[in-house]
Amino acid sequence: MSEHVATHDDHDHGPEKGLMRWVRTTNHKDIGTLYLLFSLLMFLIGGAMAMVIRLELFQPGMQFVDPQFFNSMTTMHALIMVFGAVMPAFVGLANWLVPMMIGAPDMALPRMNNWSFWILPFGFAMLLSTLFMEGGAPAAGWTMYPPLVLQTQDAFPFLIFTVHILGLSSIMGAINIVATILNMRAPGMSLMKMPLFVWTWFITAYLLIAVMPVFAGAVTMLLTDQYFGTSFFDAAGGGDPVLFQHVFWFFGHPEVYIMILPAFGIVSAIVPTFARKPLFGYSSMVYATASIAFLSFIVWAHHMFTVGMPVAGELFFMYATMLIAVPTGVKVFNWVSTMWRGSMTFETPMLFALGFIILFTIGGFSGLMLAITPVDFQYHDTYFVVAHFHYVLVSGAIFSIMAAAYYWLPKWTGNMYDERLGKIHFWLSTIFVNVLFFPQHFLGLAGMPRRIPDYSLQFADWNMVSSIGGFAFGLTQLLFCYIVYKTIKGGQKATDRVWEGATGLEFEKLSSPPPYHSFTEAPQVK
C-alpha cells in the first residue's frame, strides 16, 4: 500500500480509471460528488417513504398499511432524510467548495475523507435491512424515546449501530473541514475574508464535533438498558425516561442548526451574485451565525415543554428560544438589504434562494410561535409542528441544496444546466411544497396529532390536499434528477465565471470545470 501511495505522490495526475477510482479516491471533488449522489439516492428513498405516509393519510380509514408499518415509515423517513439526505448533501458541498473557496489544493485529511464517506453506505444498508427483520423496522420515531424504543425487536441493535456509524462519519467529516479551514487557506485569506459558506460550515463543524458524541452516548445507554441490565432510562430500576430526552435534545437542537447554517452560507453566496451587489453586513452575518450556534446549546428543552418541567425551567427555555429570533432576523434583513437597489436577475439558483428566504422565514414565524411555552402546550406534537419543521427543512435546507446545485453545477461540470427546465422545477416545487405543508398548519391548529396513521373526519379535506401536494412535489423531484443527469452529460459550455455577478476564488481563478487538483499553487488573496 505504501508503495502505491509513493507512486502517486505527484500533484498533476488525473483521476484513476474505472470503478476503483470512486472506491479509492482521496480527491475532494470525487468525494464531494459521491456524497452528493449518495444524498440524492437517500432523498429518493426517504421521499418514497413519505409517499407511503401521504398515501395512507390521503383519506380517513386504514387502506394500505398497518399502523406498525406506518410508524416505521415515519421513523425511517426522518432518519434517512436527516442523516442520509440533508447532512451528506451539505458535507458533499463542503468537500467540493471549501478547498476551492479558500484556495487549497484539497482537504487537509484526504484519506479520512474517503473513509468518512465510505462508511455511510454501510450504515444505511444496515438501517434499511431492518425493514425485512422480525418485528419490522424501528417504529418509535427518529427521536427514539425510551421506554417505547426498547420495544423495538430485532431491528434495535441495528438502529443503535447505524447511529454510531453515521456519527463517526459526521465527526470525521467535521474534523476534516475544521483542519482544512484552519490550515489550508491561501495567503491573504484571513478568517474575516472567507466566504460565508466557509464560515457557516466552520461553525457547523464545531457543532457536529460537540454534539455527535453526546448522541452516540445516549443511544449507547439505550443499548445497555436493553441488553446489559442497566436502568439509565427505566424508572422501575431507579432511572429516568426524561433524562434521555434531555440528552437527545442537547444533541437534537444543535443538529437542526447543523442542517440550516450551511444553507445560510449558500444563500449568502447566491443573493449577492444575482443582485450584482456585495453581501450586506458581512461581519454581522458572521456574528449572527456564531450567536445562533451558541444559543443552540441552551434551548434544547423547548422540544419537551410538556414533560412537566419546573416552571422556572420552562421560562428559561422559552426566553432563550425567543432570543434566537434576533440573530435569525438579522440574517433575513441583511439578505433583503443585499437585494435592495441591486440589479437583479432571476436564474434558477436565485429563484431557489428567494424561495428559501420567504419560506424559511414562514418556518421561522411558526418557530417563534412554538417557542411560547403556554401556547406550545396546544401546538406540541400536532401537525403544526410537522408543518413548522418541514418549512425549515424542505423549503429551507433542501431548497438551499437545490439552489447550490444549480449555482455550482456549471462550475463543477463545465456545462450549463437547462434553464427552462430549472425554472419549471423551481415553480412546481414551490407551488407544491406549499400545497403539501401549508394546510398542515390548519390541521395542527384544528387538533390533529402527529405520527398517527388514521384520523377523525374533520381532518379529511386538508389531508387530501396535503397528499396531492406531496405526490406532485415528489414527482417534481424526478425532474431535478433528469436536469442533473443532462448537465453532467453535456450542454452549453459554461464560462469560467459562469454568472455575470459571481465573485470568489472558485469563479475568479479556476476554469469550468476546475482542474482535478484545484490550486497546485496557492493564489494570492488581496
Place this chain on the structure above:
Amino acid sequence: MITRATNRLLVSAALAILASPAMAGFDELNLTQGVTPISREVYDLHMWILWVCIIIGIIVFGAMAWSIIYHRKSKGAVPATFHESTKLEILWTAVPFLILITIAVPATSTLLYMSDTSTDADMTIKVTGHQWKWQYEYMDEGIDFISNLHPDHNNARMKGSGTDVTTIDHYLLDVDEPLVVPVDKKIRLLLTASDVIHAWWVPELGQKQDAIPGYINEMWTKIEKEGTYRGNCAELCGKDHGFMPVVVKAVSEADYQKWLGEKKQAAEAAAAGADREWTLDELMAKGQQVYNTNCMACHGMNGEGGVGKAIAGSPIANGDAGAHIDLLLKGVAGTAMAGYAAILNDVDLAAVISYQRKGFGNDADIVQPADIKAAR
C-alpha cells in the same frame, strides 16, 4: 361605482364559496378558543403572536417584493455599492428584541397561571396511560375505570373492515366510557403511565401534558360549559397511538352526582360477581368482549397473532392455568405485552383467560375470578 360593484361581487363570491357544502370541512383553520379560563388565555396569546408574525411578514416580504419588482436588471436598475451600516444592524437587533418582550410578558403570566396547581382543587383525578387506553381514578370517590376506543370505531378502523368510516360520528374520537366531570369545579389531574410515555390532550381544555412511567405530572382545569370534549393521545406510544382518544363529558353538578351514584352501584355489582362461580357460557361471552377491547389489536381477531404472539395453539393457553394467569397479571418485560393487574378486574381477567383457553381451537381448563384473586 364600478369598483364598488366589483368589490361586492367578489365578497359575495367569496362568501358563497366559504358557505358551500364543498367547503364544509375547511372551516376549522384556527386554534379553538376552548371552554376553560386557560384555553381562552392561550387562544388570545396565540392570536397576538400570529398578528405580530403577520405584520413583520408583511413588512419584510413587502420590502423584498418592492426590490424584486423595481430593482431588476431588465428594468435597467444599476446596482448600488453600499454593503454595511452599523446603525441599521443595531436598529434591527434592538427592535425585534423589544417586540419579543411584548410577547414574553403575557406569555409569562399565562404560564404562571397555568402552573398553579397548588391552590385548592375541588377534586383530583389520576390519569394513567396504558398502551393504548386511558385509566381514570377518582381519588376521593374510589371510582376507577378504563376508557378504550369505542368498539365500533375499533372494528371500523381495521384494514379491510369494509366499513365506510365517513358514516361514523366522531370517528376515532369516541370511547366506551368517557371521563365525566362537573362544570365550574377546579379539577386537578395527576398524570402517569404504566408502560411507555403518553400525553393527555383535549384541545378545548387548552393544555396537554405527558404521562410518563415513574413520574406524576400535574395540571388543572375548570370547564365552564357543559358538553363533550374530544382529544387524543399526543405522544407516540406505539402501534395504536392513533387509536387512543380522550373524551371528557362535562355535566352539571346534579348530573355528576347521579353518575357517581350509578358508577358506585355498578362497582358494587361487579365486586359481588367476583365472589361467585361463573359458568363456561358466561365466561366466554364476557371474555370475548374483554378480548376484543384489550387483546385483539395485537393478537388478532381469532388469536392468530400479529404484533403479538399467536394465542391459537400456544403452549401457554393450553398449558398450566397458573402460568397463564401470571403472564396476564405481570406482562412480559421489554415488550408491548403489558401487565393487566391494574387494568382488568378479577372477573374480566378470569373471563378473558378462559376465553383464550377454550376459544381459538384451544382446549384447556377454565379459570374462575377466585383463582385470579388468589394469584394477585
